[in-house]
Amino acid sequence: MRIAGGLLDLDGPNVNPLCHTRVYSHGQRVERSLVLLHGFTNCPQQFDMLGKMFFERGWNVIIPRYPRHGYLDRLNTAIAELRAEHLIAVANRATEVGTGLGERVTVAGLSLGAILTGLVAQTREGIDRAVLIAPMLGLRPIPGPALNAISAGAKMLPNFYMWWNNRMRETLGPPYGYPRFATHAYAALFDCGHELVSRARKSAPKAGSIAVITNAAEPRLDNRFTYRLIESWRRHGTNVHAFEFPASDRLTHDLIDPGNAAQRTEYVYPIVTRLIEGA
Numbered sequence: 464m465r466i467a468g469g470l471l472d473l474d475g476p477n478v479n480p481l482c483h484t485r486v487y488s489h490g491q492r493v494e495r496s497l498v499l500l501h502g503f504t505n506c507p508q509q510f511d512m513l514g515k516m517f518f519e520r521g522w523n524v525i526i527p528r529y530p531r532h533g534y535l536d537r538l539n540t541a542i543a544e545l546r547a548e549h550l551i552a553v554a555n556r557a558t559e560v561g562t563g564l565g566e567r568v569t570v571a572g573l574s575l576g577a578i579l580t581g582l583v584a585q586t587r588e589g590i591d592r593a594v595l596i597a598p599m600l601g602l603r604p605i606p607g608p609a610l611n612a613i614s615a616g617a618k619m620l621p622n623f624y625m626w627w628n629n630r631m632r633e634t635l636g637p638p639y640g641y642p643r644f645a646t647h648a649y650a651a652l653f654d655c656g657h658e659l660v661s662r663a664r665k666s667a668p669k670a671g672s673i674a675v676i677t678n679a680a681e682p683r684l685d686n687r688f689t690y691r692l693i694e695s696w697r698r699h700g701t702n703v704h705a706f707e708f709p710a711s712d713r714l715t716h717d718l719i720d721p722g723n724a725a726q727r728t729e730y731v732y733p734i735v736t737r738l739i740e741g742a
């Protein structure tokens with residue numbers, strides 16, 4: 464709880480109250496705990512409904528906010544200062560909290576959060592289960608080496624901002640997420656992905672079990688990068704449970720956030736819940 468308090472103390476007056484780090488605790492260590500890692504330019508509100516569902520089932524839950532995320536000013540420029548080491552540090556600290564809150568800790572994340580989930584699954588002892596949801600490891604139609612070169616170039620060139628949706632621009636929801644991203648921050652995301660892929664090629668993950676969820680209807684994300692990650696882990700003898708939502712479901716990349724207007728949580732959540740539970 465002292466470590467969790469340190470994460471909570473980072474939520475200053477410039478942070479949207481909806482985006483504060485969440486700690487749902489039963490006041491004692493319980494059998495199972497859950498760490499939920501949100502997506503890029505989103506915040507803990509993205510996973511709040513799912514986290515509360517597990518808390519009501521008796522789990523202790525922590526949903527940390529990443530550095531430079533969740534600010535009241537959705538057009539802030541601080542996001543450009545985000546680095547891969549900042550993200551990895553928060554994921555590790557939150558996992559330490561999860562280990563203290565439960566006899567068996569599960570880590571799950573979406574998109575960037577899925578990459579960070581994979582990294583803690585790869586490197587940390589004591590994780591009972593890891594669930595990667597739509598990890599953002601690559602984009603169509605950019606091949607892996609080119610993506611690495613673009614990421615390296617983005618860090619060297621001056622930062623600039625891009626809208627997630629050029630038509631909607633700053634009106635894009637949800638109201639607690641950022642409608643644009645900084646190219647330097649985007650490079651930090653892909654740095655984390657490159658680190659995960661490189662480590663997975665060399666050694667087996669340390670997590671007890673792993674599930675990976677993909678979405679065949681992804682508009683831009685290239686699932687082939689995720690399939691290769693699964694293959695790398697399986698070559699080391701790891702039992703990876705792979706599940707894919709079919710293209711006919713027409714799901715958006717963000718499978719989790721109820722604030723997403725195109726969301727279908729009544730369909731997605733039961734599946735995600737079973738995979739987090741290990742069923």
